[in-house]
Amino acid sequence: MGIEAVERLIGSLYNEMEDELGELLGSYFSSADLPRYARTNVTRRSSIGYSANVGLAAGKGLENAFDEITSEAEAFLRDVYAESYVSASEDVENEIEMKNRFRKSALDFGGFFDKLAKERKRMYITVTGLARDMFLNPDNIASSFDLLRTEFLVSRNRVNNILRGEEVSFKAIGVLHACEADGIEWYRFLAEKDRKTCRECEARDGKIYLVKGAEVGGDLPPVHYGCRCRIEPSDGKDYMDKPDTPLYEYTEEMVGNIFEIDSKFEDEVKKFAEAYEKNKSVYEEIAKKAGVPPELIAIIHHRENTPDFLNGTFNVYLHNGEKLGTPTKLVPVGKDFNDFIEAAIDAMKDEKAYIDRYNLWLGSDDIIAMMAFAEVYNGLGYYNNNRVSPYLYSGTNVYTSGKYVEEFDENDNRVSKYYNDLVDDQVGVYLLLKSILK
Numbered sequence: 001m002g003i004e005a006v007e008r009l010i011g012s013l014y015n016e017m018e019d020e021l022g023e024l025l026g027s028y029f030s031s032a033d034l035p036r037y038a039r040t041n042v043t044r045r046s047s048i049g050y051s052a053n054v055g056l057a058a059g060k061g062l063e064n065a066f067d068e069i070t071s072e073a074e075a076f077l078r079d080v081y082a083e084s085y086v087s088a089s090e091d092v093e094n095e096i097e098m099k100n101r102f103r104k105s106a107l108d109f110g111g112f113f114d115k116l117a118k119e120r121k122r123m124y125i126t127v128t129g130l131a132r133d134m135f136l137n138p139d140n141i142a143s144s145f146d147l148l149r150t151e152f153l154v155s156r157n158r159v160n161n162i163l164r165g166e167e168v169s170f171k172a173i174g175v176l177h178a179c180e181a182d183g184i185e186w187y188r189f190l191a192e193k194d195r196k197t198c199r200e201c202e203a204r205d206g207k208i209y210l211v212k213g214a215e216v217g218g219d220l221p222p223v224h225y226g227c228r229c230r231i232e233p234s235d236g237k238d239y240m241d242k243p244d245t246p247l248y249e250y251t252e253e254m255v256g257n258i259f260e261i262d263s264k265f266e267d268e269v270k271k272f273a274e275a276y277e278k279n280k281s282v283y284e285e286i287a288k289k290a291g292v293p294p295e296l297i298a299i300i301h302h303r304e305n306t307p308d309f310l311n312g313t314f315n316v317y318l319h320n321g322e323k324l325g326t327p328t329k330l331v332p333v334g335k336d337f338n339d340f341i342e343a344a345i346d347a348m349k350d351e352k353a354y355i356d357r358y359n360l361w362l363g364s365d366d367i368i369a370m371m372a373f374a375e376v377y378n379g380l381g382y383y384n385n386n387r388v389s390p391y392l393y394s395g396t397n398v399y400t401s402g403k404y405v406e407e408f409d410e411n412d413n414r415v416s417k418y419y420n421d422l423v424d425d426q427v428g429v430y431l432l433l434k435s436i437l438k
Ligand SMILES: [Zn+2]
Pocket: 191, 192, 201, 221, 222, 223, 224, 226, 227, 228, 229
């Protein structure tokens, strides 16, 4: 059964409700005495009593219809889930048998039932109120019926939208469960691309996310109301095309020219790799939330505050290496965090555009992309002035000398000054990344 069939069902149930209500009210009004009571209001008590009955009867009809919608929709969603599971599964021997099995899976319908119950409650109040009102004010009956019809139409759309959202969600969960069963670690997010696609979904299109811990509303569709996106299993390797930017191209060329490593940084690199190994879980936690590889967080931490990195104290802003606990004074000014992980996630959030531009994701192992990102993160002073950045290449043959130094000018303003002969005594990102990337 497709969603069209469910839509038809919802439509016919609502029509039925409308008809039933019409009949119900008609029978009350055609009975010889009742209209007189209602119109003249002579015995007000009994007319209120009748109106309450009309309201109750209308409410009962509505509830029955909602029960029917709920059970039909549940069956529909079970089908969606089973189809989706089987189509994503690697291990399909008997498709029909499998679909039948997954239709019976224990699924969480909690959110869906809650939404329907809310709509049912809302409609109950509206319909019973209107029905009572029609009885008490028979002169307005035509306009009341119009109002009722409108309410039915609105409610019908609302129920349809709830169901569409659930369809998207059960489709995604089906794929997710198939991935879990097959031991697939990643899924790829696919946006429905047309002129209705929102920026949020467009930005996720083609991206890879971790199966473990995936949540509807997080990176699992629907990510917002009306989302039509879906997911597919991914081995994590078939990521998007290489980033198409001049900086990426330049970095690729530079790395291609590296053929000699300076042994004087051996010890520093070793210490870096050891500290990373020891505190990996912290970087992995940030990486997971920020959607970037953990290695990238580590090199930034190392560069922003080397002692804090090596000692594993985690007491600095990843933004700029300042101590946590008081608002930052250096750029970006005014960040206020006490926790390394929270601050780091915030720092990465600020770089979202570049994370996207360099196609970085949790599992990426593209050293060129990470280096290009690191160069942007550090500032493009070298790149824009055709100078080799020690931040990236120190310790390799492509860097010999030259370094920007932060100084104060005669007006006490902070300025960056380039010294041609100065040689950086810190190891560059390339060698650090090499030591920890698999
Ligand atoms: Zn979407």
